[in-house]
Amino acid sequence: MRAPADGDGKRGAAGRVPAAPAGAASSDVAPALEAEALTLSWNAGDSVVVEDVSLSVGAGEVVCLVGRSGCGKTTIMHALSGLSRPLSGRVLLHGHDVTGTPGRVSYMLQKDLLLPSKRILDNVSLPLVLGGLSREQAHERARPLFERFGLKGTERSWPSELSGGMRQRAAFLRTYLMGNDVMLLDEPFSALDALTRSDMRSWYCDMAHELGIATLAITHDVDEAVTMARRVYVLAGNPASGVPSRVEAEVRVERPPAGVSAADFALTEGFLTAKREVLSFLR
Amino acid sequence: MAQGYDSDQPAIKASRRAPASSARHVRRRGLRRAVVPAATVAGLLALWQLAVVAGLIPNFLLPSPAQVVSALVADAPLLTSHAATTLAEAALGLLIGCAVGFAFAVLMDRFEMLYLAFSPLITVSQTIPTVAVAPLLVLWFGYGLMPKVVLIVITTFFPVTVSLVAGFRSVDPDMVDLMRTMNATSAQVFWQVKIPAAAEQFFSGLRISATYAIVGAVIAEWLGGFSGLGVYMTRVRKSFSYDKMFAVIMLISALSLALMGVVGVLQRICMPWKRAERN
Secondary structure, eight states, rough: OOOOOOOOOOGGOOOOBBOOOOOGGSSSOOOOOOEEEEEEESSTSSOOOEEEEEEEEEEOOOEEEEEOOSSSSSHHHHHTTTSSSOOOEEEETTTTEEEOTTTTTTEEEESOOOTSOOHHHHHHHHHHTTTTTTTTHHHHTTTHHHTTTTTTTTOOOOOOGGGGHHHHHHHHHHHHHHHOOOEESSSSTTSHHHHHHHHHHHHHHHHHHTTTTEEEESOOHHHHHHOOOOOOEEEEEEETTEEEEEEEEEEOOOOOOOOOOHHHTTTTTTHHHHHHHHHHHHH | OOHHHHHHHHHHHHHOOOTTTHHHHHHHHHHHHHHHHHHHHHHHHHHHHHHHHHTSSSSTTOEEEEEEEHEEEEEEHHHHHHHHHHHHHHHHHHHHHHHHHHHHHHHHHOHHHHHHHHHHHHHHTSSOOOOHHHHHHHHHHHHSHHHHHHHHHHHHHHHHHHHHHHHHHHHHHHHHHHHHHTOHHHHHHHIIIIHHHHHHHHHHHHHHHHHHHEEEHHHHTTTTOOOSHHHHHHHHHHHEEEEEEHHHHHHHHHHHHHHHHHHHHHHHHHHHHHHHHHH
C-alpha cells in the first residue's frame, strides 16, 4: 500500500478522475481485481440494472463503491464474486479471467450469516473444512488469528451469545480464512451501532493493510466511504425506473498521515472536499 | 416435560429485561408451571373419586381412580409383557417411519419435480382414517408384526417429512450463496447448513410422530394380534372390566409421554446451541 499522504490538509482531495473504461489505469498499485465493462441484470432475461461498470482494486488497497439503495451495488458484488454471470464484460483476478467462477475472491454478505449450530471456532473454520482440511487442522489454523481479530475467548461460544460487533468480527475472520487476497464487503458495518461501527472500520482498515488484502466495500454511507477508502467509486442511476446504473465518478481521497483518528480526519478539508465531491455525483 | 422445554422462552425473555431478580423470577415461574397443572389433575381426580364414592355415577359404569390404580397394580406383570410388545412395534415403526420420512424429505428438497408430484399425495395420505386402513393391513399382512409396523410407518413418516421439508426450505438463500463462494459442494451445503437448520422443526415433527406411533400400534392390535396393549384392551372391554380399561389407557398415555420425553432428551443432545440461545 502507498505511504499515506503528507497531511497538508489544505490541499484537499485530489480532483475527480473520470471513470476510466478499463479500471486498471486508474489504480496506482498493481490491480488485484478488475471489472471490465460489466453489464448486469438481476436475473437472466431481466432488464439491465448496471451498465458498463469498470473498476479496479489494487493489492492492499481499500476502495469503496457508494450508491443509493437499490442502484445495483449488491448485483455488482455478486458478479465480482462469481455467483452470477454478467450479460457482458469480464472480471479479472490478478490478470486472469474469473468471470462467473465462484470461490476465487472472499465475499462477505450483508448479514453475518454465522451458522447458529456451530461454535465460533467451527464457524470461522468453515471455509477451511470445506476446502478439505480436517476439523482439527482447521482449528489449528484459525485459533492463532482470534487475538488479531479481537475474538479471543470466544472460540467455544455460540453465535447467539455474541454481540453484533463480535459476530461481525467472526464473519470477518471467516471471510479472511477463505484465503483469498481480495475481499468483497457488502455493507459490512451497517448492522452495527455508530460507536462500534467507527471502531470496526478503523480496526478493519488497519488489519487489511497489515495483511495486504485488497478490499472493495460497498456502502450507501458517504462518510463511511470517505473515511475508509483511498478511492471511491460513485454508482448512480435508477434501475427500478429503467435507468441502468453507471459509475459516474471515481473520487480520490487524500489519506491523513498515520496516527490521525477517524474523528479528526472527518474534520479536515481533505475529508470534506472528497465528501462534497462524492455527494455532488449522487444528487 | 417436553412442553416446558418449548414454553421456557417468554420467561427467559422477561428475565433479560430485569436481570436483578431474574434467577428468582424464573425459578418461581418454573415452580408455578409445575404446581398449577399438577394441582388441577389432583383436583379432578379427587372430584372423580368423590363422584363415584358418593354414588353419583354407578360404579359398574365408571370405576374410581383408586380402583383403576389397584387394577393397574394387580395386572402389572401382564401389562408389562403386553406393553413390551406395543413398545417394540412402536419403536420399530417409528424408526422405519423416520427413515422413510427423511428419505422423502431429502428427495423432495433435492428434486423440485418430486416435490410437486408428491406433496399433495402425501397430504392426502393423512386424510385416510387409520382405523379404516388397519383391517385391510391385517387382511394383507396377517396377525403378526408386519401390519402393525406398516400402519405405524404410514402414520409417522408424515410429520417427519413435512417438518423436514419446511426446515430445509427455511435456509437463507444468502447462506447457500456464501457456501458457494467457499466452493462448497451440494453435499456440504446439505450437511453443514440444511440439516442443522431443519433440526428444530424435525424434532417438533418427531415428537408428534412418537405419540402417533404408540396410538398406531394400539389401533393395529385392536384389529388382530396375539399380544400388545390393544389386544389387552379388547379383552378387558369384552369382559366389562372397566377398571382395567382405564388402567391400560393410563399406561398408554404414560408410554406416549415417555416417548415424547425421550425425543426431548435426544433434541437437547443433538442441538446443544439451543441451550445457549435460551440463557
